[in-house]
Structure formats: structure tokens, C-alpha cells
Amino acid sequence: MSWDNAGDANGKVITVKDVMKKEYDMVEGVATVRQALAVMRHVETKCLIVDKRHAYDEYGIVVIADIARHVLAANRSPDRVSIYEVMTKPAVTVHPDMDIRYASSLFGRLGLSRAPVVDCGKVIGIISHTDMVMKGLLKLI
Numbered sequence: 001m002s003w004d005n006a007g008d009a010n011g012k013v014i015t016v017k018d019v020m021k022k023e024y025d026m027v028e029g030v031a032t033v034r035q036a037l038a039v040m041r042h043v044e045t046k047c048l049i050v051d052k053r054h055a056y057d058e059y060g061i062v063v064i065a066d067i068a069r070h071v072l073a074a075n076r077s078p079d080r081v082s083i084y085e086v087m088t089k090p091a092v093t094v095h096p097d098m099d100i101r102y103a104s105s106l107f108g109r110l111g112l113s114r115a116p117v118v119d120c121g122k123v124i125g126i127i128s129h130t131d132m133v134m135k136g137l138l139k140l141i
Contacts, residue, residue, distance in 0.1 A: 011138065015096065015098060015100065017127065019129075019132055019135035019136040020096070021042070021045055021127075021131060022124070022126035023041075023125075024047075025039065025040045025042050025047075025049065027062075027083055028050070029050050029051075029083050029084035029087060030082055030083070031039075032080070032082055032083070033067055033081045034072050036062070037067070037078070043046045045128075047064065047114050047126065048083070049126070050083055061091035061115070067086060071086065093116055093118040100132045103127060104132050104133075113129065114129075115127055115128075
């Protein structure tokens with residue numbers, strides 16, 4: 001079956017906004033890793049969004065694996081490492097109306113585990129493979 005038609009055989013389309021997490025944590029790039037982790041309230045997202053510094057800047061993202069690899073495994077002090085040193089910027093973002101099949105394809109092609117969902121230039125949530133599979137795939141079949 002092709003994705004070129006609208007939805008699956010029953011016309012169902014599950015979008016990113018249908019399955020995304022609406023709670024996320026945002027930090028400044030100049031925060032230390034310790035400061036950023038201390039303000040992390042939504043641990044289930046397993047990431048931090050790095051806020052824009054100005055209108056023409058882009059969002060960044062730090063996943064827990066980045067901190068494990070660049071701070072913990074490297075035996076660096078979380079007090080001496082800034083978020084901007086371990087973040088990915090610009091973060092690959094997805095639109096809330098994107099079909100989760102396209103989002104999943106994008107994630108696979110780029111090796112992503114999660115991405116900010118951005119609408120009109122503002123982060124409105126986070127989407128992950130887990131969200132797409134556990135909340136979305138079963139609705140399609």
C-alpha cells in the first residue's frame with residue numbers, strides 16, 4: 001500500500017500532534033549540565049530542548065544519551081560542562097500535522113530518537129519513536 005493516498009485503507013491518518021508528549025523541559029544553552037538536570041521535571045521525555053537566544057536562532061536538543069556519552073563516560077564534571085557543549089543544534093523539528101509514518105521514516109533516515117514538535121515557530125511538544133509506535137501504530141491497524 002502506498003502512502004500517497006490520504007491515510008491507510010480506511011482513510012485513517014495519525015498525526016504527530018495525536019501522539020506527542022505535550023510536556024517538555026526547556027533550558028538555556030549556557031546552563032551547566034547540573035543546572036539543566038536539576039530543572040528537568042519531565043524525565044519521561046529523556047531530553048531537554050535548548051531555547052533560542054533570539055528570533056533568528058534555532059532550537060537545540062540534548063538527549064540523555066548525549067549527557068551520558070559526553071559527560072558521564074568522559075568523566076567530566078556536570079558543573080563544568082555547558083549544555084551548548086553537548087547539544088545538537090539546530091534540532092530537527094517536525095510539524096504537528098505530519099503523518100507519523102513520515103515522521104518515523106524521517107527518524108530512521110536521520111538516526112533520531114526524538115524531536116521537538118514546532119508550530120508557528122514555537123515548541124508545542126516532543127515526539128519519539130516510542131510515542132509513534134505505542135500510541136499511534138495500534139490505531140492504524
